[in-house]
Amino acid sequence: xxxxxxxxxxxxxxxxxxxxxxxxxxxxxxxxxxxxxxxxxxxxxxxxxxxxxxxxxxxxxxxxxxxxxxxxxxxxxxxxxxxxxxxxxxxxxxxxxxxxxxxxxxxxxxxxxxxxxxxxxxxxxxxxxxxxxxxxxxxxxxxxxxxxxxxxxxxxxxxxxxxxxxxxxxxxxxxxxxxxxxxxxxxxxxxxxxxxxxxxxxxxxxxxxxxxxxxxxxxxxxxxxxxxxxxxxxxxxxxxxxxxxxxxxxxxxxxxxxxxxxxxxxxxxxxxxxxxxxxxxxxxxxxxxxxxxxxxxxxxxxxxxxxxxxxxxxxxxxxxxxxxxxxxxxxxxxxxxxxxxxxxxxxxxxxxxxxxxxxxxxxxxxxxxxxxxxxxxxxxxxxxxxxxxxxxxxxxxxxxxxxxxxxxxxxxxxxxxxxxxxxxxxxxxxxxxxxxxxxxxxxxxxxxxxxxxxxxxxxxxxxxxxxxxxxxxxxxxxxxxxxxxxxxxxxxxxxxxxxxxxxxxxxxxxxxxxxxxxxxxxxxxxxxxxxxxxxxxxxxxxxxxxxxxxxxxxxxxxxxxxxxxxxxxxxxxxxxxxxxxxxxxxxxxxxxxxxxxxxxxxxxxxxxxxxxxxxxxxxxxxxxxxxxxxxxxxxxxxxxxxxxxxxxxxxxxxxxxxxxxxxxxxxxxxxxxxxxxxxxxxxxxxxxxxxxxxxxxxxxxxxxxxxxxxxxxxxxxxxxxxxxxxxxxxxxxxxxxxxxxxxxxxxxxxxxxxxxxxxxxxxxxxxxxxxxxxxxxxxxxxxxxxxxxxxxxxxxxxxxxxxxxxxxxxxxxxxxxxxxxxxxxxxxxxxxxxxxxxxxxxxxxxxxxxxxxxxxxxxxxxxxxxxxxxxxxxxxxxxxxxxxxxxxxxxxxxxxxxxxxxxxxxxxxxxxxxxxxxxxx
Ligand SMILES: Nc1nc2c(c(=O)[nH]1)N[C@H]1C(S)=C(S)[C@@H](COP(=O)(O)OP(=O)(O)OC[C@H]3O[C@@H](n4cnc5c(=O)[nH]c(N)nc54)[C@H](O)[C@@H]3O)O[C@H]1N2
Ligand SMILES: Nc1nc2c(c(=O)[nH]1)N[C@H]1C(S)=C(S)[C@@H](COP(=O)(O)OP(=O)(O)OC[C@H]3O[C@@H](n4cnc5c(=O)[nH]c(N)nc54)[C@H](O)[C@@H]3O)O[C@H]1N2
Ligand code: SF4
Ligand SMILES: [Mo]
Numbered sequence: 001x002x003x004x005x006x007x008x009x010x011x012x013x014x015x016x017x018x019x020x021x022x023x024x025x026x027x028x029x030x031x032x033x034x035x036x037x038x039x040x041x042x043x044x045x046x047x048x049x050x051x052x053x054x055x056x057x058x059x060x061x062x063x064x065x066x067x068x069x070x071x072x073x074x075x076x077x078x079x080x081x082x083x084x085x086x087x088x089x090x091x092x093x094x095x096x097x098x099x100x101x102x103x104x105x106x107x108x109x110x111x112x113x114x115x116x117x118x119x120x121x122x123x124x125x126x127x128x129x130x131x132x133x134x135x136x137x138x139x140x141x142x143x144x145x146x147x148x149x150x151x152x153x154x155x156x157x158x159x160x161x162x163x164x165x166x167x168x169x170x171x172x173x174x175x176x177x178x179x180x181x182x183x184x185x186x187x188x189x190x191x192x193x194x195x196x197x198x199x200x201x202x203x204x205x206x207x208x209x210x211x212x213x214x215x216x217x218x219x220x221x222x223x224x225x226x227x228x229x230x231x232x233x234x235x236x237x238x239x240x241x242x243x244x245x246x247x248x249x250x251x252x253x254x255x256x257x258x259x260x261x262x263x264x265x266x267x268x269x270x271x272x273x274x275x276x277x278x279x280x281x282x283x284x285x286x287x288x289x290x291x292x293x294x295x296x297x298x299x300x301x302x303x304x305x306x307x308x309x310x311x312x313x314x315x316x317x318x319x320x321x322x323x324x325x326x327x328x329x330x331x332x333x334x335x336x337x338x339x340x341x342x343x344x345x346x347x348x349x350x351x352x353x354x355x356x357x358x359x360x361x362x363x364x365x366x367x368x369x370x371x372x373x374x375x376x377x378x379x380x381x382x383x384x385x386x387x388x389x390x391x392x393x394x395x396x397x398x399x400x401x402x403x404x405x406x407x408x409x410x411x412x413x414x415x416x417x418x419x420x421x422x423x424x425x426x427x428x429x430x431x432x433x434x435x436x437x438x439x440x441x442x443x444x445x446x447x448x449x450x451x452x453x454x455x456x457x458x459x460x461x462x463x464x465x466x467x468x469x470x471x472x473x474x475x476x477x478x479x480x481x482x483x484x485x486x487x488x489x490x491x492x493x494x495x496x497x498x499x500x501x502x503x504x505x506x507x508x509x510x511x512x513x514x515x516x517x518x519x520x521x522x523x524x525x526x527x528x529x530x531x532x533x534x535x536x537x538x539x540x541x542x543x544x545x546x547x548x549x550x551x552x553x554x555x556x557x558x559x560x561x562x563x564x565x566x567x568x569x570x571x572x573x574x575x576x577x578x579x580x581x582x583x584x585x586x587x588x589x590x591x592x593x594x595x596x597x598x599x600x601x602x603x604x605x606x607x608x609x610x611x612x613x614x615x616x617x618x619x620x621x622x623x624x625x626x627x628x629x630x631x632x633x634x635x636x637x638x639x640x641x642x643x644x645x646x647x648x649x650x651x652x653x654x655x656x657x658x659x660x661x662x663x664x665x666x667x668x669x670x671x672x673x674x675x676x677x678x679x680x681x682x683x684x685x686x687x688x689x690x691x692x693x694x695x696x697x698x699x700x701x702x703x704x705x706x707x708x709x710x711x712x713x714x715x716x717x718x719x720x721x722x723x724x725x726x727x728x729x730x731x732x733x734x735x736x737x738x739x740x741x742x743x744x745x746x747x748x749x750x751x752x753x754x755x756x757x758x759x760x761x762x763x764x765x766x767x768x769x770x771x772x773x774x775x776x777x778x779x780x781x782x783x784x785x786x787x788x789x790x791x792x793x794x795x796x797x798x799x800x801x802x803x804x805x806x807x808x809x810x811x812x813x814x815x816x817x818x819x820x821x822x823x824x825x826x827x828x829x830x831x832x833x834x835x836x837x838x839x840x841x842x843x844x845x846x847x848x849x850x851x852x853x854x855x856x857x858x859x860x861x862x863x864x865x866x867x868x869x870x871x872x873x874x875x876x877x878x879x880x881x882x883x884x885x886x887x888x889x890x891x892x893x894x895x896x897x898x899x900x901x902x903x904x905x906x907x908x909x910x911x912x913x914x915x916x917x918x919x920x921x
Contacts, residue, residue, distance in 0.1 A: 058086060062621025063705030065607045066112050066600050067181055069174035070788040071466070072245045073610030074107030075706045078116070078601045078621035085116040085601050085622055091705050094614055098722045101224050102252050104612050107245035110785075110801070111792045115600060118795045119625070123583040125596035126626025135570055135577070136590045145627065145637065148593055152549075153641035155576040156192070157651060157663060159547045165656040166488060167546040169499075169573070170194025173553020174203060175582075175791070176631060178605040178618065179475045180682045184635040185551040185580075186479035189487035191639070191666050193656050194549070195495070195542050201879075202492030203558060204436040204897045207465040208879045209444020211894050213452075213746055214728065215739035215886045217444075218469040218893070219716050221427065221462075223249045223611040225724035227256070229461055231423035233416075234262040235447060236285060237431025237466070240269040241785040246611050259419055263288060263408075265780070266809070266851060267844035276416070278408050282778045282849060283767025283901070286439050287405040288413070289446025290397035290764045295417035296453045297394050302421075303455030304372055309363055310732065311452050312744040313387040314370035316340045316349060316378065322760065323750045324742075325349070325383050327357065337885065339742050340378065341370035342385070349378040354743030356885055363735040363743065386748040386761070390449065393761045405766065421454040429464040433782060436900035437767045438519050438874045445747075445762040452745050458732030468725060469892075470608050471715045474690045478682065481669070485659045491539045491895030493875045494530060496559055498541060501568035502873060503527060505561035508831040509872035509903055515772040520757050520765050521877055529753065529877035538882025539889050539896070545569075547576035551631065552597075554790045556587040557857060560898065561832060562868040566590065580634055585790055586858045586866075596628040603630035604683035608709065613719055615693065615707040620680070630679035636671055643667035741885025751884040759878060768874060770848070770904035775830040777814075777850050780901045781867060784853035793855050806835075806861050809842035809851040810907070818907060825862070825910040830903060833870040836862040836910050850905060862915050871903045 058079040065073050075091035092106035118124075128148040133139030159167055170192065172185035189196045200206035210217040223246035226232060232250055239247040250260060251273060262271040263280040271277040280288060296302055307313045316325040316339070327334030337357025340349040350368055353360040372387045399410030420426050428447045434440050448463050456462050480486065497503065503523075512522040521529070533539040548569060556566040570577065570590060579591035582599045602625070605618035624630070629637070646663035653660035662669065676682050687698050692713040701707050711718035717730035730736045737743030747761055754760050770776050786802050787793040808826065820826055822841040827834050828850065837852065845851055858866040879896035882888040889895050 057081065062601065062619045063091065063616070063702070064601045064618040064621060065616035066115060067176055067178040067605060067607060067618075068788045068791050069177050070109070070111070071243060071610055072107065072109060072112070073607050073612070073614075073616055074109070074112060074245050075614065075616040076108065076112060077705065080621050083622055085119065088113060088116050093704075094706065095708065097613070098224075098724070101227050101724060102249065104224070104614065109244040111788055111798065114792065114795055114797045117797065118792050119599045119601065121795065123585075123794065124599075124625065125581060125583055125588070125594060126628060127596060128627065129594040131592050135592070138589065140594070145629070148595060149638050149641040150645065152576065152578055152593055152638060153645045155547065156642055157645055157649060159575055160654060160661070160663065161651070163546050165193045165654060165661050166195070166542055168192060168194045169545045169548045169550075170487070171197050171202075171553055171555070172199075172551040173555060174199065174789070175552030175554070177609045178607040179472065179686055180605040180679050181552070181603065181631040183475060183479040183682065184632040186487065187481055187670060188635045188639065190479070190481040190485050191661070191669055192663075193485070193659070193661055194487050195490060195545065196487040197490050197495045198492040198891055198895050200492065200892050201895050201897045202496060204493070204900050205432045206435050206892070206895070206897050207430060207444045208435065208441045208876070208894065208897065209446070209448060210430075210463055210465045212441060212445055212749065212887070213448035214463070215746070216716070216893065217465050218467045219727040220465045220468050221611070221727060222468060222613065222725040225726050226250050226427060226464075227253050227724070229253055229423075229425045229427045230256060230258045231419055231426040231461070232258060232260045233420070233426075233428045234260065234264075234270055234274065235428050235430045236263065236434045236443070237429050238264070238268045238270045238782060239429075239431075240273070242431065242783045261416060265778070265846055265849055266842065269785070276412075278412060278416075279846075281405065281407045281846075282780060283437055283439065283769050284405045284407075285434075285437075286442035286446050286764035287397065287402040287766075288408055289443060289450055290394060290762065291399045291402040291406070291408075291413045292417045292420065292450040293390075293394045293446060293453065293762065294397045295399060295414050296421055296450060297391055298398075299418070301418065302453040306455035306457065307372060307387070307453065308370045309365055310457055310745055312339070312742040312746050312748055313385065313390065313452075314341050314372050315352060315386045315742060315744070315748065316342060316376070316383040317386055317389055317748065319375070319382040319384055322755065324748060325378060325381065327351070329381065330379055337741060341368060342374065342376045342383075344369040344371050349376070349383070352742065352744075354737035356741050356743065358743065361737055361743075363731065363737055390747055390761045393763050397764060402764075417450075420450065423456070424460065426451065426454065426456045426461040427464050429466070431466055433780075433901070435897045438876050438899050438902055439765045439767055440897060440899070441876055441878050442759075442763060442765050446764065448745065449747055449762045452747070457745070458729040459726050460732075462727055468611060468727075469715055470709065470713045471692055472608070472690060474686050478676075478686070488540070488542050489891050490541060491880070491889060493873070493896040493898035494533070494539055494541055494880065496565070496898050497873060497875060498530070499545065499568065499572070500559055500561065500565035502561040502565060505564055505832050506872045506874065510768060510772050510874075511774065515768055518766040518768055518772045519874070520759075526875060526877055530875060530880060533880035533882065536882065539880050545572045546574070548573035549576075549578040549580070550587065551580040554585045554587045556590060557585065557790055557866065557868065560868055560871040560873040560900065562866060580631065582628070595634055596626065597634060598624040598628045598630040602628065604679040606683065606686060608713070613709045613713065613725070615709055617701050617705050617707065619702050619705070632679040632682055633677075636667070636677055639667040639670040739886055749884065749887070751881050751887060753881045754878060757878060768902040772902075773830065773904050775904040775906045777848055777905050777907060778846070779828075779850045779852070779903060779905050781852050781854040784855050787855045789855045790857050793857055794860065803838055803840060805838055806856040807838040807840045807852070809845055810839050811845050811847040811849070812841045812843055813847040814907075815839060815841060818909060820907070820909050825915050827908050827910045827914060828867070828870075828905040829908075830870055830905050832872060832903075833865070835865045835867050835870060836915055850907060870905075871900065873898050873900065874902050875899070
């Protein structure tokens with residue numbers, strides 16, 4: 001066969017070119033001529049190559065990560081040309097800290113890779129704006145920084161004058177997960193006494209079961225510590241979509257022969273790579289955890305040595321009243337925070353060391369051999385052990401019994417319980433979806449028990465709660481104003497539900513009786529217990545507000561019963577609503593003033609939030625677009641104006657309980673008398689003074705783009721130079737007590753509310769779901785691969801990778817029953833309203849469930865009706881108890897989550913009339 005060679009082909013073109021010339025089309029092809037080797041110097045027209053050369057040319061390279069709530073924390077090189085970011089590329093130079101563990105390179109995700117385009121898209125804010133029409137009307141006037149901050153300053157002072165301190169909500173959302181950016185609003189809130197909600201529970205991310213058990217929900221593994229595990233259960237997490245830069249360590253563990261399993265209602269992008277997927281029924285996880293416990297106990301797979309030393313399982317419990325035996329029961333004036341073991345060697349009760357009331361802060365048992373089982377008598381009081389109580393409860397959860405709830409076959413439960421028990425290092429990973437369920441506490445507590453029974457703690461594994469808090473004393477000092485003054489911290493779920501007027505919506509959705517059968521409480525009881533927690537002083541709540549400044553917080557998008565929530569906040573904050581943001585998100589839309597913030601590549605900053613030891617450095621690669629300013633500089637300017645106006649208006653110190661609110665010196669305080677005026681000042685201060693950064697110079701940090709943190713970064717124990725970080729080794733190796741009432745991993749809680757709700761030991765409850773309402777379909781809204789919440793959700797490149805508009809996932813069987821085709825627009829509805837979305841077939845989801853990724857902005861929905869409008873939340877009353885050792889309001893450790901996935905829906909094909917809207921086409 002004759003083959004056209006490239007050279008012949010070009011010659012042919014040349015001839016045609018001549019023909020074209022003859023016919024008069026001179027402009028088109030007259031410059032084509034036969035040529036030889038395209039790479040040789042004779043090649044006549046090389047100018048076009050410059051197009052490509054120029055594409056890969058730049059003026060300079062900066063560094064940044066993304067300051068968003070993604071857990072990734074990846075360092076990027078940022079390429080700048082003519083003052084514009086043209087692209088970004090992963091740094092990929094992190095050192096391998098241990099030759100036997102894979103390195104952390106490269107880190108990144110597809111959202112980070114397109115930020116250079118997103119930062120210049122149409123929703124980017126560029127100038128300070130003042131509302132020109134009604135709130136939310138979308139009419140804006142561009143004003144100067146001077147005017148904006150002066151007007152805001154006067155309103156802040158007005159609110160103080162009219163109503164006193166405590167009426168300003170200054171909540172910072174999850175969009176600022178970096179040290180410099182995050183410290184500014186916190187420092188401001190500390191100075192004005194602003195209301196600040198717990199950053200974890202406000203979104204539903206606090207693993208309360210882990211706190212109850214370990215006294216610290218934020219002590220977990222670095223991702224490289226997953227690598228040497230030989231059993232990993234992806235309990236409620238989808239790391240391939242939500243932990244993109246770290247997930248590889250899970251799959252690399254397979255090289256060591258690790259068994260990886262997953263529980264999820266759908267065959268999610270992580271389940272597909274596991275050895276076993278357990279298709280669990282939504283919201284039934286505590287039953288699975290308890291069935292593991294049941295098998296471990298029935299088959300006596302437990303490890304007594306670990307249980308005796310590390311847990312409260314051998315502590316004595318009174319048989320007469322079900323309370324732990326306390327020193328106060330035996331000794332006049334004795335402590336109620338000192339507890340007892342039954343010593344098998346001496347045949348008597350002995351004080352257990354290491355509890356909150358005990359001076360001897362050690363877990364070492366010495367000569368004592370505590371009994372795990374049996375009944376005893378101490379000074380006439382009949383007692384047994386916590387373990388006996390746990391056994392009694394666990395006996396109710398045989399795999400045959402739990403099958404009905406979980407859909408996991410008894411043989412599978414037995415098989416996996418045995419694997420878990422036999423593993424050298426077993427990790428149960430509970431993602432944040434855990435804390436988005438009303439039974440979160442039971443899930444974490446149940447799995448913590450299964451792990452503790454089988455001796456998994458410290459180097460041998462444990463519960464992975466998806467977060468490691470590093471030790472940052474200098475950051476803390478800045479954010480909390482040296483602890484000298486404090487913001488008004490509030491439990492996230494409680495504050496949002498009450499201030500957001502969500503109770504009516506909750507009531508509308510749930511059927512009281514059915515709810516109680518599932519969760520153990522009904523709405524009235526829940527409300528009464530919320531009130532009791534406030535009245536008892538267990539949880540703080542500061543009531544209605546008059547003004548609001550929100551920073552990096554898409555609060556009107558993320559909250560439940562969202563429309564009511566927004567209306568309530570806008571009604572209360574009638575005097576002032578300021579939004580500080582990088583883009584016009586669905587919350588900024590409603591503000592009186594919008595202040596434009598510098599984005600990731602436009603400010604100086606540091607980020608350590610994530611699961612690794614590297615602090616990424618943000619070097620302000622480009623000046624901010626338009627008139628944007630870094631968050632720190634915005635707060636500094638705002639305090640400057642408040643101070644000026646306070647002085648001009650003769651405002652002196654304002655008494656606020658024990659402290660004064662000194663609006664007339666607020667700028668001097670905020671900036672430390674001018675030492676910390678800009679984000680760069682703060683950046684330099686933190687780099688140079690933080691012990692965990694080991695004295696690295698600003699120049700070196702800026703040049704490299706990351707800092708390797710030293711051993712002082714570890715909060716509970718040192719972060720060893722060449723070892724992955726395993727949680728609680730200070731306890732398992734160092735024998736230091738846990739930060740719990742008994743000093744041990746806790747499986748007994750005799751708080752009156754735990755007694756009332758029959759939850760003194762780990763047990764199981766179901767989530768609300770369809771059985772607690774009149775709507776038949778389960779519904780969950782996990783996190784999207786194509787955005788971090790609402791960030792980047794409208795980016796053109798990311799929209800191309802998916803359906804490009806809000807969509808639900810539906811089983812084709814259910815779709816067929818309802819006459820729905822893939823791609824159809826459907827209506828989801830319940831007692832609180834409806835929303836529309838495109839149907840996407842997803843055969844792996846159960847036929848009675850709907851899934852929809854969260855994070856779409858309301859304006860992307862038909863009629864601007866987002867799913868969160870019709871979602872009702874619940875609060876778990878147990879998460880609201882206080883006054884019991886480590887169970888008291890502690891920021892980011894103990895308080896109630898706003899739970900997300902309790903509501904259910906019905907579905908129908910949308911009619912043409914219903915979706916008659918330009919956005920629907
Ligand atoms: N239905 C449903 N709802 C949910 C969830 C769910 O799974 N389903 N998940 C919940 C969870 S876990 C979370 S964490 C929340 C997240 O809820 P959102 O509050 O929606 O989180 P973001 O979209 O990250 O909002 C942060 C905002 O900060 C702004 N921002 C980004 N960078 C900067 C900056 O440098 N400076 C300033 N000033 N602003 C900046 C961004 O514009 C963004 O709008 O949603 C919760 N809501
Ligand atoms: N790409 C991307 N990454 C993110 C985020 C993002 O928005 N986008 N957000 C970050 C933040 S703030 C958070 S909170 C996390 C959230 O990330 P994750 O912790 O992974 O939680 P989700 O994505 O909400 O849900 C994970 C999976 O849980 C499964 N699931 C749902 N219900 C149940 C149940 O009842 N039982 C069990 N066993 N499984 C269930 C579903 O398969 C779902 O895909 O992701 C973080 N990372
Ligand atoms: S968005 Fe987060 S996970 Fe993605 S590249 Fe940036 S820092 Fe990494
Ligand atoms: Mo989250």
